[in-house]
Amino acid sequence: MATDALRAQIAGKWQSAFSRLNRGEPGISGLLSFSEAWTIAADFLQPRDLADPAPKKEHDMQEVRGAFDTLSKSKMLPMLLENFLESMRKQRYLIEREVDQFMSQYDSTEDCQYIAGLVLRLVEWYKAWAPIPELGYTILSAYTLAFHTQTFSILPPSFASGFKALVASTLTLIDSDTLPTWAHHPALAYYNPKRPDVPLWSAFDQLGLLDRYESLISSVCYEHIEAHIQETCAGKWGEPMLARLREWMAEKIVPWMIMPYARGARNTDEARSMLQGIGSRFDFHVCKTLSDLRTKEIFDIIVDYPDSLCALQDLKECLQRVDQRTELVQTLRKANKKRLLHPGADTKDILLQYVSIIRCLRIVDPPGVLLYKVADPIRKYLRERPDTIRCIVASLVGDGESGDSLVDENEPIQPLQQLQVEDYTDPNWEPEPIDAGPEFRTNKPSDVISTLVSIYDSKDLFVKELQVLLAQRLLSIKDGNFERERRNIEILKIRFGESALQVCEVMLRDMTDSKRIDQHVQSQKSLSLHPTIISGHFWPPLQSSTLTMPGQLKELQDEYSKQYTTFKPDKRLRWLPQLGSIKLELTLQDRTVSADVSLLEAAFIELFSEKDIWTIDELTTRVRSIDRISAAKALATWVDMGVLKAGGDSVYRLLEVAEEVPTSSSAAAIQHLPAVEEVPTIMTVQQQQAEQMKVYWKFIEGMLTNLGQLSLDRIQSMLKLAPGYDRTIEQLASFMEAARREGLVTVKDGVWKLNR
Incomplete structure (x- = not known):
């Protein structure tokens, strides 16, 4: 049962509420006026x-304002x-009924004009149901929140894609003079035909769509930027594109950004301040998209260097803004492995591309961290190729097979640079870049030649290859002009x-001395033989042969040797006839043949x-142990001339008398002659090493005989x-593999043993 105190409290509250509603008037006249005010206000809202x-029902606005004033004094506006x-x-x-109608039309046509129509229609509903401003900000904001909430709950999932298409169509206005279909909506017809999207943005704002779909609007701009960069920049490396893209952003994108991101700005400075954050994000995306594009094209950009210098400079600037260095390294290494580091690629082409990589990545990243990471697999692959040193040396002396050279003529000629210990007391010393690996050193060789030579641990290999190549070039000179080789040596x-x-x-001096000796011999006795005389101790090993010259050719050699011994009694000549050539004239019964x-x-x-x-x-018996293939090739020369x-x-x-048409048997014999490769005059460095390694085979054979089986180490x-013995383990591995192919040894799980 209620206590007296509770009854008194309830009675007090009731009396207080009655007095507030009745507003202190006699009887219930105040309640009647409150009831009338509630009815008028509720009907108006x-x-x-x-x-x-x-x-539409017309209302007396003076009466409506009076009703709201009565409810306000009664503190009943929250209830209203x-x-x-x-x-x-x-x-x-x-x-919801109208939303379904518009969305069904959009779903069937995917035309964003229906989304524009729906948005404008929702604004009409919003304005039609909105309370008058005199009610204050609190009621208006509560209404707006409720309307947005109910509208969002009505919109189907497909509205997001339609809204994105509609926003994207507003972006196309900046690059096209053709208006989209939604621009002809009656609600937009009165507006500026160049920017018919302005009322749309206002509608988006009123419906809360800008806040709800903020990330979607940004994605539309991102995709537009990506499409524009792909269209205008792909494959265009000969001109700077980043500055042009930023100009395009300032002229086209920034005016569009004012509506979604700087609405309500009262002046230019305020708009610039509001756009600063989002503008920085879009500029970052421009740099990232261009960086991604150039990263995908990096292999071809390097191939096209120096014509692609502008693209490299753009990439350098983008990488300073966007951290895409790791992606660049991974992409270029993958492209090199797929398109460059495989058996089908010529060593000269690999070296040319490597040199281009060196020059290009030094533009993109002067400290050289990217080059160090990209070049490592290339350097390892080149070390495994037997002709790498020869290609580098050939380029150094201008003996490349093509017009391309590894050496830039504009680069100054300087000594090979060696790695030096860092001087930490140097006031200009700088630490290594943050992404440098533990083995990276900032004072790596900067010129291309030093970088190429540093592929190997020692420059002695290059010096030996230089000697071989120079020997071949000297022996191939017929006119006695050695000035080019003298310049190369300097x-x-x-x-x-x-x-x-x-x-x-010494080799160059031998060539000049040989010419002088020949002139002396010819002055003593005129001979038709002009040999090149070299000192065997300083020249690389020459290909040996047991060829014995018959008849008058032998007599010429003997006579020349006799005159030479008279001139230099302490020396003897050892002839290598397989390396020479002769111009002779054959006199036959019906013709004379010169060859x-x-x-x-x-x-x-x-x-x-x-x-x-x-x-x-x-x-072959008469000329001493010439193989049948070489003999057949030599005889085929005379068969082709019609002499044999x-x-x-x-x-x-x-054939003392020439035959007009060769017989079928003779033609068949010529056709089926085996092909033979030209034997180089000078033994290559690899051949010299292989010959020298044969000396150590007895040591290896003795080890494996006594110890059974051994690892390569x-x-x-x-x-x-x-x-x-001074060979590397890689050279030993090559020799052991050659011995395995000959059946001398076997290998299993890295352990070698004799093949008994």
Whole structure:
């Protein structure tokens, strides 16, 4: 049961509420006026159906304001707002019905004009149901929040894609003179035809769509930037694009950004301040998109260097703004592995691309961290190629197979740079870049030649290859002009040092001395033989042969040797006839044949002066152990000239009288002659090393005989005890692999043993 105190409290509250509603008037006259005011206000706020053809009910605004004033004095406006929002919820089906109509049209056509129509129609509903401003900000904000909430709950999932398409169509206005279909909406027809999207942005703001779909609007701008960069910048490397893109942003994108991101700005400075943050984000995206594009194109950009210099400079600026260095390294390494580091690529092409990579990445990243990370697999691959050193050396002396050179003529000639210990007391010393690896050093060689030579641990390999290449070039000179080679040696002295080129100077002096000796011999006795005389101790090993010259050719050699010994009694000549050539004239019954041929070919044709028919075996016996393939090739020269005729069983007959048409047997014999490769004059460095390694085979054979089986590391450590052994483990591995192919050894799980 209620206590007296409770009854008294309830009675007091009731009396207080009655007095507030009655406003101190006698009787219930105040309650009657409050009831009338509630009815007028509720009827005024009642949400109406815009589709109802009945005319809108007219209200006496003075009476309405009086009703709201009465409710305000009675402190019943919150209750009226709650009643109004409930009425809105009950009338929501009116809006939902129209939303379904617009969205069904959009879903069937995917035309964003229906989304624009829906947005403008929702604004009409928003304005039609909105309370008058005199009610104050609190009621208006509560209404706006409720309307936004109910509208968002009505919109189907497909609205987001339609809204994105509509926003994207506003962006196309900046690059196109053609208006989209939604621009012809009656609600937009009165506005500026150049910017018919301005009322749309206002509608988006009123409906709360800008805040709700903020990330979606940003994504539309991001995608537009990406599409524009892809369209205007892809494959265009000869002109700077980043500055042009920023101009495009300032002229086209910034005016568009004012509506979604700087709405309400009262002046230019205020708009600039509001756009500063989002503008920085879009500029970052421009740099990132251009960086991604150039990263995908980086291999072709490097191939096109120096014509692609502008693209590299753009990439450098983008990488300073965007941290895409790791992606660049990974992309370029992957492209190099797929397109460059494979057996189908020529070593010269790999070196040319590597040099371009060096020059390009030094533009993008002067400290060299990116180059260090990208070049490592290229350097390892080049070390495994046997002709890498030869290609580098050939380029140094201008003996490349093509017009491309690894050496830039504009680069100053300077000594090879060596790694130096960092001087931390240097006031200009700077720490290594933050993304540098533990093995990176900032004072790596800066010139291209030093970088190429540093692929190998020692420059001695290059010096040996220089000697081989110079020997071949000197022996190929016919006119006695050695000025070019003398200039090359002087240049190489600067790079490799005086001591490294001493042997090359001796070879060059041998060539000039040879010419002088020949002039002396010819002055004593005129001979048709002009040999090149070299000192065997300083020259690389030459290809040996047991060729013996017959007849008058032998007599010429003997006579020249006799005159030379008279001139230099302490020296003797050792002839290498397989390396020479001769110009001779053959006198036959019906014709005279002139030819410039090798001495082997001359030896064979001279033997036909003894008799007209020879077998290939008889010929090879007379000239001492020439293989049948080389002999067949030499004889084929005379068959092609019509001097000899090939018959069956490898028989050759001298044609004193020329045959007009070769017989079928002779043509068949010529057609089926085996092909033979030209044998180089000078043994290459690899051939020299292989010959020298044969000396150590007995050591290896003895190890494997006594110890059974050994690993490559163990063989290498034991061979170091042998006198004069200075091979690397990679060279030993190549030699052991060659021995395995010959069947001398076998290997399993990295352990070698003799093949018994």
